[in-house]
Amino acid sequence: MSSINKRAKQISAEIISNKKVGAYHHITLTVGEIAQLIKPGNFVAVAVGGEDSRMVLRRAFAIYKSSMDPLDGGIVELVVAPHGSGSKWLCSAPIHSMIDVILPLGKAFGIPVNPVNALLVGGGYGSAPLFGLAEALKAKQCNVDMVLGASTASKIYAPQEGKRSTNSMIFTTDDGSLGLEGMVSSVIPEIIEKNNIEIIYSCGPMAMLEAVTQIAAEYGLQHQCAVEESMACGIGVCMTCVLPVRGEDGIARMVRTCIEGPVMEGSDILWNTGRKVPSEVWGAL
Amino acid sequence: MSSINKRAKQISAEIISNKKVGAYHHITLTVGEIAQLIKPGNFVAVAVGGEDSRMVLRRAFAIYKSSMDPLDGGIVELVVAPHGSGSKWLCSAPIHSMIDVILPLGKAFGIPVNPVNALLVGGGYGSAPLFGLAEALKAKQCNVDMVLGASTASKIYAPQEGKRSTNSMIFTTDDGSLGLEGMVSSVIPEIIEKNNIEIIYSCGPMAMLEAVTQIAAEYGLQHQCAVEESMACGIGVCMTCVLPVRGEDGIARMVRTCIEGPVMEGSDILWNTGRKVPSEVWGAL
Amino acid sequence: MTVAFDYSTSIGPTSLPNPILTASGCASSGKELAQFFPITELGAIVTKSIMLKPRSGRATPRMAETPSGMLNAIGLQGPGLELFIENDLPWLHQQGARTIVSIAGETVEDYAILARRIRTQPGVVGIEVNISCPNVENRGLVFSCHPDTARAAMEAVRRNVGGDLPIIAKLSPDVTDIVQIARTVADAGADGVALINTLLGMVIDTRTMRPRLAQKTGGLSGPAIRPVAVRAVYQVREALPHLPIVGMGGISSGQDALEFVLAGAQAVSIGTATFGDPQAAIRIKSELEQLLIERGFSNFSDAVSYAHRAEQ
Amino acid sequence: MTVAFDYSTSIGPTSLPNPILTASGCASSGKELAQFFPITELGAIVTKSIMLKPRSGRATPRMAETPSGMLNAIGLQGPGLELFIENDLPWLHQQGARTIVSIAGETVEDYAILARRIRTQPGVVGIEVNISCPNVENRGLVFSCHPDTARAAMEAVRRNVGGDLPIIAKLSPDVTDIVQIARTVADAGADGVALINTLLGMVIDTRTMRPRLAQKTGGLSGPAIRPVAVRAVYQVREALPHLPIVGMGGISSGQDALEFVLAGAQAVSIGTATFGDPQAAIRIKSELEQLLIERGFSNFSDAVSYAHRAEQ
């Protein structure tokens, strides 16, 4: 057997809870033992639409939380924005319905061996995987600060319990309806300096990840970001989810973000190449 | 405005009941005032599958019953066999869900002005429109006998209350699990003779309608049958639902069964033409 | 909110109050739909392709549903030219509908005769020339699949129709190079092209283990083919920027229609969607208008071909 | 219930234990799927088309979902011939998988070199020649869209591969006459044809109001195109009864696969369905077997082309 997708399984999971929280749906699935294999940053790929659906592709969702519940066994929680037809279908799925899920997929966030000061930056539902990450970091005695941004208050996903593992939590919204008015990137430098940040983790829209990458570079910090590229399969067979990424050998390649990501080192990514393959990419046309 | 489809409306109807009865589902819809315009033999065309469905065509269903309910207002009842994806979707539609329905469609059974002895012959769910017809005939002081056939007992749809308007009711099943073993056509001659039948009405599989047509011809009886051809639209615009039918001028034409039918005079139909257009048909290639 | 939005469009010499048409063969001659909405509110009714003689069409089964689409083999059933002129056109004219008559021939001469008779009928604002038909004089090859026959059919129509009535060539997508065919018919005098007709397809019935349709093959339509249709419109628009295009193929919402407009269609036809929703055309008319207004367009024409604009 | 059902099939000189293959470009080189089922249980793995040199493929967005289908413009991203031989083929061979290598060239000479290098690799049981690629020496015209270039590519492969290894020409459906192309490649020495590659399509993003894909156009696949694919298989089978066919295009269930078999396919490839269900191929393998047994077939070969039998 291959080492790719090596812990992944395709299972039928029951939706045991589906609640609207702000602009999102918080959805809980029972997935059995496999919940124990999940690490912060992993994602699931969900078949959407049911049997007679015209949607033929899976949808990827970051895992917000996974745990072993005494009653329900292994559970996985997702935070889903009702955006297009696939996510809307999922958000309106009734409790007790079964969905076809593949998990865990993708590379997880790297957890430092020794305690560090970490800044976690989330945009919109991109906050979802950060809470599990915060817990994992806290368990390693890290200092965890968090900044979450969104266009408006209802799009900040930050449950009360999520704050447990963080030392500080700052919100920014474009419209000022919650926390500071503005973008996350505007508050990051100050936090880095004040809290002596040593590593940044981020998840959110690509433009945000790019901005964070720039700031991380300015401060010479490591920056792991979970990217979000259109994925057709989630398991590495379709080649739709690629990004130009520089490898350890210094050569940039089109890399599948579903199996080499979604978590990647921000500075390795060739950002915003304007719908073109940069000529420096290996095998560029 | 045109005279075609002239009483039909496209409405959003609520499913207020959906019960399994034998092999079928008995489904009740609230349709409002339009229920009053429905006559036995009319049908509805239902949009199936919901918003993201890959099913693009409507499904036709005979109207089993229509009435004005003191509580629910106008209601329409259907008897649906879970066959392929469209009918299965409808059979599994939850109570209180809304469906898009066009009704009433098609030509209804002709009701004689004076009392006659009528035989109603139904195959499978083809019995559905016959109960309303029986009531209408009874109201005209007709004598109504009914023969219902199916492959097996669970596919005979004959609710207790349906028997009210009939003088006699005979069942036949291919496997003998209910009533007589055999096909409806085998018992019809005897009934015709015994009960002095003057007109036959039928609804069911095309092969059955053809057999009944032959018997009617032997006895020189009028025979109105409700045919079932594949329909894409149900309202006369697609030309998929045609049958070769002889007109009053003696010329056979390919006729739309959704607007010129489904009820037609059996002897006018050119039956079982073996996937060919008979050369005598007007404009045949 | 009342917005002064100019929804009008034109195809060659004809202007229409809005760009929403029915697709030929999917609205008969309008009577059946009149119960569901005022057909005069559409840009035009495109009638089912009419042939010289009465025609029974093909045997049944004539259709099969397919994933997000359907296959049909109606075989151009219809009453023939004279009865059509006697019954259908006067009714449409009486309603005040704008009518584009679709004509279909078995020979080049058929097209000439059809065009000559139709051009003088009241209420007719255009002729759509369905050249996706088998040419009985040439091994049944489809006219629009070969430049020579496509040209011959269009020239025959052009010779018989003056410049006041637009003639629109309706093309089949089942060709190696649709731009070449579009260019050919434009050279032969077409005022515009209708893109696309159905794709040739087949469904096998896994119960009988034979082709489902009596005719074996049929034409594939519906949302399934939309990407092929949008591509055809975009390609033809890019190659022939001044040739008006009527876009169609799987349009079932305002969003879908907008794709065609941005790709380069001056008008759009609603076909298979009408079978699922008799009010599709009129619904799409208002959905598209709303989407255009939301995007800041003050008139429809500005949106046509907008996807071709230069990158900033 | 144990039934003695012979599921084996053959494509030219190669026999396979069953007719279920992966579609090129939809299973990479097998490693990713190995987690979900034993890939040795498939008839063969058809690998992603390999080119001479490493290739980055196209810019993103590379895909768009469409009704019952998807558009892709991967642009043949891959490591190039040598790394493929070094890394992918040995792994497949080691697993015991039967491998059909798909090759794609930019020039006729590319095809010759690719074929020569691949033919001697262990574990390779066939070569699929993806000629649905742009010919850089001839205005980027797709090889398989024109008889002359299709022939040239296939002859180049045939000259370099002996009779023991089947070469299968993979054709594009975007042609006026697919039978003509099939006949041409058969004459040029193809042992079989793979039908069909994707249809050229486009999606316009109604938000940005530009083509969704960076590459503008892409290939349409999935259930949406199945009727077109079944038709192509049926037509080619009817015209060339002895030419083996690998059928594909929207197969996502045993029922779908059965349509292709009845239409004339000796083997079927599972493409887009794998994206929705990684176990699609292995599921379809057992579904198809079950359906054939239910229909009274005792071996797979009897079902091939069964839809062409004479009417009783």
Ligand SMILES: Cc1cc2nc3c(=O)[nH]c(=O)nc-3n(C[C@H](O)[C@H](O)[C@H](O)COP(=O)(O)OP(=O)(O)OC[C@H]3O[C@@H](n4cnc5c(N)ncnc54)[C@H](O)[C@@H]3O)c2cc1C
């Ligand atoms: C690794 C990863 C993690 C994700 N995590 C979450 C999450 O935690 N919560 C959440 O709500 N969504 C998440 N998404 C986005 C999610 O997968 C869907 O793309 C999104 O819900 C839109 O799908 P749709 O069916 O509603 O929209 P549609 O418009 O119907 O989607 C059509 C197609 O476009 C793709 N697509 C559309 N928008 C996006 C997008 N923004 N990013 C990637 N592909 C897109 C879809 O995957 C689908 O294939 C994640 C995506 C990735 C790749």
Ligand SMILES: Cc1cc2nc3c(=O)[nH]c(=O)nc-3n(C[C@H](O)[C@H](O)[C@H](O)COP(=O)(O)OP(=O)(O)OC[C@H]3O[C@@H](n4cnc5c(N)ncnc54)[C@H](O)[C@@H]3O)c2cc1C
């Ligand atoms: C006038 C009329 C009255 C009908 N009344 C009833 C009724 O009372 N109860 C009931 O259960 N069904 C009835 N039917 C059949 C019903 O319309 C559907 O065809 C049937 O339910 C199968 O559809 P499906 O989606 O389940 O099957 P699918 O196989 O998914 O159908 C695919 C397509 O084939 C057509 N099709 C398949 N089987 C038939 C068939 N036997 N007749 C016509 N078209 C078919 C469907 O309409 C659809 O377009 C009636 C049909 C007609 C024309």
Ligand SMILES: Cc1cc2nc3c(=O)[nH]c(=O)nc-3n(C[C@H](O)[C@H](O)[C@H](O)COP(=O)(O)O)c2cc1C
């Ligand atoms: C049942 C049916 C009948 C059709 N008849 C005709 C016709 O007579 N003439 C014609 O030019 N096109 C005909 N078409 C093709 C449509 O006009 C249209 O080009 C095609 O269906 C694609 O559009 P759609 O996907 O919106 O249906 C027919 C299509 C269908 C589905």
Ligand SMILES: Cc1cc2nc3c(=O)[nH]c(=O)nc-3n(C[C@H](O)[C@H](O)[C@H](O)COP(=O)(O)O)c2cc1C
């Ligand atoms: C993402 C993707 C990549 C593909 N890459 C190739 C390829 O490299 N070579 C090839 O011959 N066909 C390629 N194809 C075409 C498929 O092999 C197949 O012919 C087509 O998708 C139709 O089958 P389907 O509908 O089952 O996917 C690709 C298809 C998809 C969807």
Ligand code: FES
């Ligand atoms: S999503 Fe298919 S390869 Fe990454």
Ligand code: FES
């Ligand atoms: S079902 Fe469309 S014309 Fe009868």
